[in-house]
Amino acid sequence: MAEGRRPHIVLFSGGSACRSINLALCSLPVRLTRVVPAWDSGGSSKVIRESLGVLAVGDIRQALMTMAHGEGRAGDVVKVCNARMTSGAEQDARTEFALYAEGRHPLLERMEPGLRGAILNYLRTFRAAIGPDFDFRNGSIGNFILTGAHLAHNSDINTAIFVFRKLCEVAGHVWPSTAVNDVALSAVLNDGTRIEGQHRLTALGDADSATGVREIALSAGDGAAVPANEAVIESLESADAIVFGPGSFFTSVLPHFLVDGIVPAIVRNVHARRVFLGNILQCRETRGMDVARMVEVAASVWQAQGGADVRPFTHVLANRQILPFEKTAGSFAYLGTEALEATGARLGAEVVIGEFEDPWQRGHHDGRVLADALSALLP
Structure with missing residues (x-):
């Protein structure tokens, strides 16, 4: 198949969490663009x-x-x-x-x-x-x-x-979602505490982690809106699938929605699948949350950033959980999926629950299985 006719997947992500799926996608007949944080x-x-x-x-x-x-x-x-x-x-x-x-x-x-x-x-x-x-x-x-x-x-x-x-x-292509040098990420916790800086949010202490994140914000040094990288906008225009995750939800995935121009560019591409990839485990940013809650938060930000009446995701992929109790791996629990079917139905997203965990690395995705699942969704 000619290079220009290969399906184009745009992956919004952070760093190490999506390593396995990145490696797996490189072995498939697709064009891959990674969009990474600039904060x-x-x-x-x-x-x-x-x-x-x-x-x-x-x-x-x-x-x-x-x-x-x-x-x-x-x-x-x-x-x-x-x-x-x-x-x-x-x-x-x-x-x-x-x-x-x-x-x-x-x-x-x-x-x-x-x-x-x-x-x-x-x-x-x-x-x-x-x-x-x-x-x-x-x-x-x-x-x-x-x-x-x-x-x-x-x-x-x-x-x-x-x-x-x-x-x-x-x-493959890699672009920061904005080309502005001085972008900063901040968060407000549910008790009103303000956290400044991406590195502080990823390393929340036990008390703040238990409190939970209420909202996040991106700001440029001059206080102006953070503009999208034109290379990212061009990538979104030609995408066949636009994928969010896996990665740290409040620092590596959700903030991309706050970059001015990203959501409208996704809305304009009526052809592409829009896929949310649920993480396997909770983390310090998402302690106490489940996949359904993460999708709901993302949908709320999507609407506020210009998503209008367009559904934010066409599909949600999540790892299967079958136990009647909260299973943990190390310090963190597995993300639950109990409410996901109802949330997906309300938001107009098809929910795909599968065996996406790496059998050799607890809490990590099996990149090959996830890549194959994504390929099956391509238009």
């Missing part, structure tokens, strides 16, 4: 973002590396982009970075000159911008390269991603 405020992305005032690239880089893995790309460029600095002494990390930035690492030495030159240019651009006191420990070389490309191409993240994909020979 990551933790880890090494936070340090780079705060130091340079650029868009957080960690989720972008991670998704691109997952694409590379799924597509069987394991060349030297991918190995460099997937490398991480030592977490030991600060000076050791600086020495290790220099090995890359000065072209003395064996992986770089054996590359053809064009590839090697491009990577060195981006690493040196990053080093010049970050200054002499930056702590490289546990940093991702891929993050440094992608940030350097971002800076080198006039802070155009889409161009930087395009170049990064070409360097790694990745066919």
